[in-house]
Amino acid sequence: MADYTTVGKSVKKIDALSLAMGTEPFTADYPLDSPLVLKFMYSDLAHADIVSLDASRAEALDGVAGVFHFWNCPDTFYTTAGQGYPEPSAYDNRLFDHKVRFVGDRICMVAAETSEIAEEAISLIDLEMDPLPALFDPELARDPDSPRLHADGEYMPIPVRYQPEENVCAGLNIPLGDVESGMKEADFIVEHRYTTHQASHAAMEPHVVACYLDPRDRVVLVTATQVPFHVRRIVGRVLDIPIQRIRVIKPRIGGGFGGKQEVLLEPYAALATLRTGRSTFCEFTRSEVFVSSRTRHPMRVDFKMGVKNNGEITALVMDALMDSGAYGSHGLTVLSNAGAKVLPLFNKIPNMLFTGSSVYTNLPVGGAYRGYGATQSYFGFNQHIDMIARKLGVDFLDYCKKWHIKEGETSDIFRILGEGKEGVSQVIGSCGLGECIDVGAAAIGWKEKRGRKQRGANGAIRGVGAAVMMQGSGIPKIDMGGASIKLNEDGSFNLAVGATDLGTGSDTILIQIAAEALKAPPEKFEILSSDTDLTPFDVGAYASSTTYISGGAVKKCALAMLDQLQSVAAEALEVDKETLRHEPECFTDPASGKSFTFEQIGYRSFYAVNQAQLQANASHTSDVSPPPFLAQFAEVEVDPETGVVRVVEFVSAVDCGQPINPILAEGQVEGAAVNGISFALSEQFVFNRDGRVTNAAFGRYGIYTTADMPRMQTFLVPTDEENGPFGAKSVGEIAINGPAPAIANAIFDAVGIRLYDLPMTPERVFQALQESRSQEEPSA
Amino acid sequence: MNGTIIVNGAQIEIDFDPADTLLDVLRDNGHTEVKRGCSKGECGTCLVLLDDLLVNSCQVFAATALGKKVTTSSGLNGDGRPHVIHESFADAGAVQCGFCTPGMVMATHSLLTTTPDPTDEEIRLGLVGNLCRCTGYVKIFDAVKLACKRMRKDG
Numbered sequence: 001m002a003d004y005t006t007v008g009k010s011v012k013k014i015d016a017l018s019l020a021m022g023t024e025p026f027t028a029d030y031p032l033d034s035p036l037v038l039k040f041m042y043s044d045l046a047h048a049d050i051v052s053l054d055a056s057r058a059e060a061l062d063g064v065a066g067v068f069h070f071w072n073c074p075d076t077f078y079t080t081a082g083q084g085y086p087e088p089s090a091y092d093n094r095l096f097d098h099k100v101r102f103v104g105d106r107i108c109m110v111a112a113e114t115s116e117i118a119e120e121a122i123s124l125i126d127l128e129m130d131p132l133p134a135l136f137d138p139e140l141a142r143d144p145d146s147p148r149l150h151a152d153g154e155y156m157p158i159p160v161r162y163q164p165e166e167n168v169c170a171g172l173n174i175p176l177g178d179v180e181s182g183m184k185e186a187d188f189i190v191e192h193r194y195t196t197h198q199a200s201h202a203a204m205e206p207h208v209v210a211c212y213l214d215p216r217d218r219v220v221l222v223t224a225t226q227v228p229f230h231v232r233r234i235v236g237r238v239l240d241i242p243i244q245r246i247r248v249i250k251p252r253i254g255g256g257f258g259g260k261q262e263v264l265l266e267p268y269a270a271l272a273t274l275r276t277g278r279s280t281f282c283e284f285t286r287s288e289v290f291v292s293s294r295t296r297h298p299m300r301v302d303f304k305m306g307v308k309n310n311g312e313i314t315a316l317v318m319d320a321l322m323d324s325g326a327y328g329s330h331g332l333t334v335l336s337n338a339g340a341k342v343l344p345l346f347n348k349i350p351n352m353l354f355t356g357s358s359v360y361t362n363l364p365v366g367g368a369y370r371g372y373g374a375t376q377s378y379f380g381f382n383q384h385i386d387m388i389a390r391k392l393g394v395d396f397l398d399y400c401k402k403w404h405i406k407e408g409e410t411s412d413i414f415r416i417l418g419e420g421k422e423g424v425s426q427v428i429g430s431c432g433l434g435e436c437i438d439v440g441a442a443a444i445g446w447k448e449k450r451g452r453k454q455r456g457a458n459g460a461i462r463g464v465g466a467a468v469m470m471q472g473s474g475i476p477k478i479d480m481g482g483a484s485i486k487l488n489e490d491g492s493f494n495l496a497v498g499a500t501d502l503g504t505g506s507d508t509i510l511i512q513i514a515a516e517a518l519k520a521p522p523e524k525f526e527i528l529s530s531d532t533d534l535t536p537f538d539v540g541a542y543a544s545s546t547t548y549i550s551g552g553a554v555k556k557c558a559l560a561m562l563d564q565l566q567s568v569a570a571e572a573l574e575v576d577k578e579t580l581r582h583e584p585e586c587f588t589d590p591a592s593g594k595s596f597t598f599e600q601i602g603y604r605s606f607y608a609v610n611q612a613q614l615q616a617n618a619s620h621t622s623d624v625s626p627p628p629f630l631a632q633f634a635e636v637e638v639d640p641e642t643g644v645v646r647v648v649e650f651v652s653a654v655d656c657g658q659p660i661n662p663i664l665a666e667g668q669v670e671g672a673a674v675n676g677i678s679f680a681l682s683e684q685f686v687f688n689r690d691g692r693v694t695n696a697a698f699g700r701y702g703i704y705t706t707a708d709m710p711r712m713q714t715f716l717v718p719t720d721e722e723n724g725p726f727g728a729k730s731v732g733e734i735a736i737n738g739p740a741p742a743i744a745n746a747i748f749d750a751v752g753i754r755l756y757d758l759p760m761t762p763e764r765v766f767q768a769l770q771e772s773r774s775q776e777e778p779s780a
Numbered sequence: 781m782n783g784t785i786i787v788n789g790a791q792i793e794i795d796f797d798p799a800d801t802l803l804d805v806l807r808d809n810g811h812t813e814v815k816r817g818c819s820k821g822e823c824g825t826c827l828v829l830l831d832d833l834l835v836n837s838c839q840v841f842a843a844t845a846l847g848k849k850v851t852t853s854s855g856l857n858g859d860g861r862p863h864v865i866h867e868s869f870a871d872a873g874a875v876q877c878g879f880c881t882p883g884m885v886m887a888t889h890s891l892l893t894t895t896p897d898p899t900d901e902e903i904r905l906g907l908v909g910n911l912c913r914c915t916g917y918v919k920i921f922d923a924v925k926l927a928c929k930r931m932r933k934d935g
């Protein structure tokens with residue numbers, strides 16, 4: 001491992017103290033000049049035509065500035081998915097439509113002086129709705145008798161399959177080799193169906209936006225977003241205003257996890273501000289966040305694997321059906337990632353077939369969610385591998401260590417499966433999965449505990465299970481990050497990045513990368529992240545791209561700055577540039593022993609000779625997406641009387657390359673892991689027969705609290721990734737993928753039952769136990 | 781309606797609606813360090829001290845607070861500077877997005893006031909009303925223990 005001064009140190013997050021005090025402004029904390037409050041009216045029908053909408057009584061109400069609906073707003077089709085351009089998501093969404101497609105879909109919006117007036121105005125809107133049959137079961141989506149959700153000119157902006165006439169918003173068919181003959185070679189076949197459920201990102205800060213006109217009538221959006229530049233572009237397109245006339249400012253963000261990769265509220269706020277000339281403010285209530293923002297796409301995944309007695313998997317067939325909900329945001333790419341982030345892990349499978357569809361239903365809308373399809377797919381994949389290893393009579397961990405992808409190896413999946421197009425082939429440059437498995441196994445006590453079925457004092461039975469996984473680091477050849485650095489005369493630097501810190505600490509990490517490259521302490525950097533007027537472009541915070549892609553841009557930029565500094569130092573010391581030695585905050589001429597500091601360079605270039613603002617810019621993309629690797633372990637206690645599963649201990653061992661900031665990297669893993677545990681066991685959307693979410697509140701949705709916490713251990717297993725800045729890979733998403741399968745495998749270890757469906761609630765576990773008992777001992 | 785509340789030692793005159801909560805008036809009067817995560821008493825981001833009682837300010841009518849002392853996260857140390865609990869959260873890596881943190885800090889303060897040397901179980905129960913989606917609570921537990929150690933030393 002290289003010897004770094006700032007990289008690899010747990011530098012304190014630059015905004016930690018002010019955030020703890022509460023003095024860092026979030027979107028809702030921005031002072032606005034008596035803003036209009038925006039409130040939506042939502043459908044309580046799952047599927048209906050809006051026959052007529054009369055807003056006259058609402059508009060006449062004192063304090064109402066405007067009512068916005070299909071008949072007075074632009075009707076451009078767009079996607080709310082904050083992706084690159086053109087987005088690989090269907091353009092199937094309008095600001096407002098003459099149709100509603102789920103309980104919680106938008107009918108219209110009121111702008112009023114207060115939220116109370118806005119609510120009252122909503123109650124005065126006269127509506128005539130014509131209910132349509134609703135589609136709730138994704139398995140029935142393509143049935144010719146099922147209702148159709150989209151058939152009004154919706155389209156896909158890229159040349160891929162889109163069949164709204166069959167309720168299909170995306171489809172995939174990825175063959176590799178010959179699965180039929182591969183299955184024939186197998187000694188046995190393991191086949192099963194797995195399902196995963198909806199989930200809310202539940203960032204503590206709800207979706208929120210503030211909008212105003214600047215003195216020259218430009219639209220300024222202050223917004224809780226992961227994708228400021230995509231917001232600017234999409235708002236411009238939907239409202240038909242030049243991008244130049246829009247400025248997007250990202251303040252502190254209260255968590256995103258993919259939920260704020262959606263351009264949900266910004267077009268509405270901009271529209272209302274332009275129409276009324278007033279500043280506007282829109283903040284979702286918690287129940288709006290649950291129902292009307294975005295969810296994790298539920299997925300049904302069938303795995304079929306043919307296996308030889310020597311352990312070789314000769315063929316794999318994966319078929320996925322993804323429920324996209326009422327709109328197709330991320331409908332193609334979450335589906336493709338269910339394969340792309342999973343199938344290369346066991347790269348010695350010669351024959352594969354991955355098919356899948358994303359379909360519309362009259363349910364809340366799916367979107368990007370940490371893990372992005374990999375979470376859905378790894379749930380079944382790791383259980384499948386556990387079953388195979390047990391059939392072969394080998395230890396799950398030994399099996400994984402033997403068959404997982406290694407350094408210097410590749411997988412054809414990298415090449416053939418990309419995001420809306422072909423992928424990019426790559427050879428794995430760093431893989432610490434084997435060591436992660438060893439470290440984690442030792443920490444959980446795998447050898448001592450696996451298969452022991454120890455009984456706790458309360459009669460509960462213990463078991464351990466594990467899961468292995470990979471993710472990516474950005475989207476190769478697509479994601480781009482920009483950075484700029486300028487020198488001040490005291491030798492400090494301003495670093496401006498388009499990268500979007502949404503609470504991860506990326507501002508701190510990007511400073512560390514610049515500090516390492518320039519050999520200056522991190523305190524010498526002031527960072528500005530994400531203001532479309534002031535910072536360079538960046539695609540935003542998603543696809544585990546910030547450390548790797550944006551960090552790559554920062555490193556390049558810092559080295560370009562270093563070169564300029566060196567030129568000035570050489571000129572000042574009157575020596576050849578090449579002879580100078582780069583030392584902390586200065587250059588030294590080894591011959592004379594004279595040094596010239598960054599501060600001296602700053603003063604000289606501002607005020608003395610050849611005056612210039614030293615400033616560097618750089619952009620970065622990557623031809624590859626080096627995967628981080630992770631092994632996760634759960635020890636559970638299953639109460640056979642009640643079906644309650646308690647996670648006693650949870651261990652994660654991750655290879656994220658060289659961690660730039662270990663404490664922040666651990667924090668990413670811990671947060672994702674607990675979210676994953678909570679998703680696996682307790683979080684769920686409950687729907688009634690009409691498709692209404694009946695538990696849209698923190699208190700009833702099931703997020704883990706401090707009282708639910710298992711003992712947690714997290715290990716960073718460093719590797720050196722040559723493509724990453726100072727050896728770094730990503731770490732933000734991966735750890736949400738393993739808890740569900742690790743827990744499912746641990747439940748099997750404890751009580752010998754398989755849970756194929758999430759969440760693994762006590763009722764489901766109890767039922768599975770009952771079924772297995774009745775199979776064992778047919779009732780007398 | 782109108783009246784006075786004392787926020788972090790400073791008297792403020794408030795003009796409010798009977799339906800307004802303490803959270804509403806605090807935020808309307810510039811105390812945006814008190815966060816709104818749910819408005820339902822289910823997340824703990826809006827925790828403040830009302831006199832010496834820890835309350836979810838979204839669940840208290842503003843009228844109830846008239847004449848009373850309110851302490852928010854930024855006023856915890858009394859002099860506008862960070863309290864040792866803030867520093868402990870920052871040092872332990874317990875602050876990610878930070879939206880939950882002012883509330884977590886208030887809950888920690890309350891816990892350590894009544895239980896200066898809490899067990900792990902007491903920490904878990906003491907923070908049970910505070911949700912955090914970023915950290916997985918692990919480093920928050922570390923922060924509470926660090927604060928506890930530092931406060932014992934100071935005290």
Ligand code: FES
Pocket residue numbers: 815816817818819820821822823824825826827836837838839
């Ligand atoms: S905002 Fe008060 S408890 Fe959530």
Ligand code: FES
Pocket residue numbers: 204254255503874875876877878879880881911912913914915
């Ligand atoms: S740090 Fe983001 S919710 Fe706790």
